[in-house]
Amino acid sequence: MRRSRAAYPWTWRVMDGLESLAARLWPARFEKGLPYLMLAPAVLLVGILVLGLVQIGDSSLRVLDTSTFLMSEDLTLANYQRALTESFFATVAGRSLLGSVIVTIVTLIFAFPYAYLMVRTPSSALRKFLLVALFLPFFIGQVVRAYGWLIILGNQGMVNEALGLVGVPPMRLLYNYPAVLFGLVQYMLPFAVLMLAPALTAIPAELESAASSLGANWLRTFRHVVLPLARPGLVGAGLVVVTLSLTDFAIPAILGGGSQDFIANAIYDQFFRTSDQGMGATLSLMLVAVGSLLVGLVFMLFGAGTLAMTGGRK
Amino acid sequence: MAAASAERRGPRDTIAVSVRDVGMVFGDVHAVRNASFDLPKGRFLTILGPSGSGKTTLLRMIAGFDAPTSGEIYINDRPVSAVPPHRRAIGMVFQKLALFPHMTAAENVAFPLKMRRHDARAIPEKVERYLELVRLGGYGGRRINELSGGQQQRVAIARALVFEPDLLLLDEPLAALDRKLREEMQLEFRRIQKELGVTTINVTHDQREALVVSDEVIVMEGGLIQQKAEPVQAYRTPANAFVANFIGVTNFIEGVVAARDGASVSVSAHGCTLPGVAVGEALAGGDACAGAVRAEQIRIAPRAETLGNLDTLVEGTVVDAIFEGERIVYEVRVPGLGDQLFRVFDHDPVNHLQFSPGDSVCLGWNARDMHVFKK
Numbered sequence: 207m208r209r210s211r212a213a214y215p216w217t218w219r220v221m222d223g224l225e226s227l228a229a230r231l232w233p234a235r236f237e238k239g240l241p242y243l244m245l246a247p248a249v250l251l252v253g254i255l256v257l258g259l260v261q262i263g264d265s266s267l268r269v270l271d272t273s274t275f276l277m278s279e280d281l282t283l284a285n286y287q288r289a290l291t292e293s294f295f296a297t298v299a300g301r302s303l304l305g306s307v308i309v310t311i312v313t314l315i316f317a318f319p320y321a322y323l324m325v326r327t328p329s330s331a332l333r334k335f336l337l338v339a340l341f342l343p344f345f346i347g348q349v350v351r352a353y354g355w356l357i358i359l360g361n362q363g364m365v366n367e368a369l370g371l372v373g374v375p376p377m378r379l380l381y382n383y384p385a386v387l388f389g390l391v392q393y394m395l396p397f398a399v400l401m402l403a404p405a406l407t408a409i410p411a412e413l414e415s416a417a418s419s420l421g422a423n424w425l426r427t428f429r430h431v432v433l434p435l436a437r438p439g440l441v442g443a444g445l446v447v448v449t450l451s452l453t454d455f456a457i458p459a460i461l462g463g464g465s466q467d468f469i470a471n472a473i474y475d476q477f478f479r480t481s482d483q484g485m486g487a488t489l490s491l492m493l494v495a496v497g498s499l500l501v502g503l504v505f506m507l508f509g510a511g512t513l514a515m516t517g518g519r520k
Numbered sequence: 521m522a523a524a525s526a527e528r529r530g531p532r533d534t535i536a537v538s539v540r541d542v543g544m545v546f547g548d549v550h551a552v553r554n555a556s557f558d559l560p561k562g563r564f565l566t567i568l569g570p571s572g573s574g575k576t577t578l579l580r581m582i583a584g585f586d587a588p589t590s591g592e593i594y595i596n597d598r599p600v601s602a603v604p605p606h607r608r609a610i611g612m613v614f615q616k617l618a619l620f621p622h623m624t625a626a627e628n629v630a631f632p633l634k635m636r637r638h639d640a641r642a643i644p645e646k647v648e649r650y651l652e653l654v655r656l657g658g659y660g661g662r663r664i665n666e667l668s669g670g671q672q673q674r675v676a677i678a679r680a681l682v683f684e685p686d687l688l689l690l691d692e693p694l695a696a697l698d699r700k701l702r703e704e705m706q707l708e709f710r711r712i713q714k715e716l717g718v719t720t721i722n723v724t725h726d727q728r729e730a731l732v733v734s735d736e737v738i739v740m741e742g743g744l745i746q747q748k749a750e751p752v753q754a755y756r757t758p759a760n761a762f763v764a765n766f767i768g769v770t771n772f773i774e775g776v777v778a779a780r781d782g783a784s785v786s787v788s789a790h791g792c793t794l795p796g797v798a799v800g801e802a803l804a805g806g807d808a809c810a811g812a813v814r815a816e817q818i819r820i821a822p823r824a825e826t827l828g829n830l831d832t833l834v835e836g837t838v839v840d841a842i843f844e845g846e847r848i849v850y851e852v853r854v855p856g857l858g859d860q861l862f863r864v865f866d867h868d869p870v871n872h873l874q875f876s877p878g879d880s881v882c883l884g885w886n887a888r889d890m891h892v893f894k895k
């Protein structure tokens with residue numbers, strides 16, 4: 207008895223049980239349908255999302271009647287006209303777009319050396335430290351972290367106190383554009399590093415040794431070997447960062463203090479402050495369109511293969 | 521810089537690489553200990569050893585990827601510890617080739633020329649010349665993953681040679697190829713090396729490759745150099761039991777030295793006295809020792825009379841007969857030597873398999889073919 211248990215661990219018995227259960231629920235002759243069944247939840251979720259989009263599309267064609275606070279019965283493009291002509295929306299859109307581009311560039315520049323060191327360091331202690339430091343902010347959450355920056359960067363915050371010690375008068379470090387960008391970069395860094403690390407792992411260290419024995423110093427090795435081979439990772443990380451920061455809400459709200467609204471903040475205001483569902487829906491759809499355009503542009507420029515999705519890379 | 525030293529000495533016996541007491545320690549692993557050797561210009565040296573014997577480590581130190589923990593390496597008479605890899609004129613072919621996947625074959629070959637700032641106008645012609653040298657003329661436009669394993673190998677060689685390095689290093693680049701292609705590439709290496717006259721250090725665990733391609737062989741084991749010799753010498757007169765066992769198929773007879781007279785010794789084992797040749801000065805009467813006889817030095821016959829001219833004769837029973845095509849391997853149990861199994865090569869063009877298991881046979885060999893090592 208004991209011997210047979212050693213030869214056939216209980217985990218195998220559990221798996222056997224599960225398998226026979228699965229066989230009863232899903233007989234072998236349905237085997238061909240299995241992949242589709244597994245696809246079903248994802249299709250369902252995307253389907254619900256599409257339904258939501260249709261609903262939003264409908265709302266975006268109705269204007270708010272300010273006397274009754276009800277949506278109009280007839281359909282009109284007035285919301286789109288307002289969104290495209292009123293300078294307030296142009297300012298917000300410009301601020302978000304420029305911001306997300308700057309944030310993406312700065313984040314990638316910071317994330318690359320971090321990911322490179324994490325992947326290449328021979329010291330496993332350093333690698334673990336870098337990984338933990340990377341994941342720590344995830345546990346804290348975005349809103350709490352933004353409040354943390356309020357404490358650190360506020361007029362009576364640590365930074366201003368430290369500056370005061372060396373005789374620098376208190377500075378306004380919050381509620382401006384740089385503060386929002388700074389907060390966004392800090393928020394995006396882990397995402398970018400996590401996207402870059404696998405791409406860098408896929409580059410054999412031997413290629414860099416080869417480049418150096420062929421006469422390339424580290425800068426030229428980086429320029430001619432590492433950077434081109436890391437492109438899929440850079441494009442992927444860039445896409446994630448640009449879309450996440452373009453659509454971010456909490457950091458512009460908290461670190462911008464209402465003066466540095468991004469598109470998401472404007473949408474929030476339309477839905478929950480002015481209760482103009484129509485305008486909110488219009489802005490949402492336009493944000494989706496801009497985001498999709500951006501992703502499509504990247505695919506056209508670099509090809510979907512650069513995201514290492516075609517499996518063509520060896 | 522190199523020209524100055526070339527002037528001082530004759531071009532023939534200029535030392536290209538000199539390794540002096542080089543050691544490498546990783547934590548508590550001594551990957552290489554006290555390695556010393558000189559390699560004259562234009563020679564083809566093979567470092568032969570089992571996996572984990574420190575071959576790659578030694579090669580990486582010569583290439584400059586790792587600094588030795590002790591000792592110094594000289595290339596063209598200059599110490600190179602402080603010289604980074606990209607300033608050494610060394611071409612290296614890596615175990616996994618390390619070709620750049622985002623470039624074509626021609627771009628790979630052009631890479632070292634660009635990095636070393638050769639005249640840009642001369643590059644295309646030179647790349648094509650080296651692709652032709654490795655018999656890949658016209659393949660320059662292919663991407664790396666559009667080439668077969670053997671073709672990738674050739675691109676890697678062309679890339680390592682195109683900038684005319686002082687030294688070519690090969691880290692088991694043939695290990696992954698199938699046997700036929702590997703043997704073809706071994707001859708190819710030899711041809712190219714002779715054609716260009718480039719000093720070459722090749723690393724392998726394949727004893728056949730070491731014997732086929734090299735002018736000199738270094739046998740390594742446990743981070744230590746066991747022997748440095750020309751291939752024939754390494755095979756005929758192994759310096760110790762490890763080398764004898766690693767190169768070729770060798771039978772060991774354990775015993776005690778009964779008497780020694782100059783080079784000739786007699787070994788007593790299981791009540792027999794066997795004549796042999798002593799290896800090393802230290803071997804003296806009464807020492808525990810091992811006599812080594814190669815499988816192809818042993819003759820096998822049905823009766824002792826046919827082997828009458830041999831110094832040592834023993835009787836045994838065939839246990840197994842293995843047909844390997846060009847030769848037959850017999851495993852023979854010898855009761856007179858403690859039931860030891862002997863491996864014997866035979867090739868008999870008439871009766872391919874002249875014995876079968878159970879047959880009684882006689883084995884014989886010459887005294888000069890038994891090398892006796894101290895244990």
Ligand SMILES: Nc1ncnc2c1ncn2[C@@H]1O[C@H](COP(=O)(O)OP(=O)(O)O)[C@@H](O)[C@H]1O
Nearest residue numbers: 546549551569570571572573574575576577578
């Ligand atoms: N970077 C390293 N860190 C720790 N140990 C290493 C390292 N490189 C090699 N070694 C050890 O050194 C020894 C020799 O390795 P290597 O030179 O790769 O052998 P070979 O190339 O002959 O197979 C092995 O025991 C190996 O585990």
Ligand SMILES: [Mg+2]
Nearest residue numbers: 575576577692
């Ligand atoms: Mg190796």
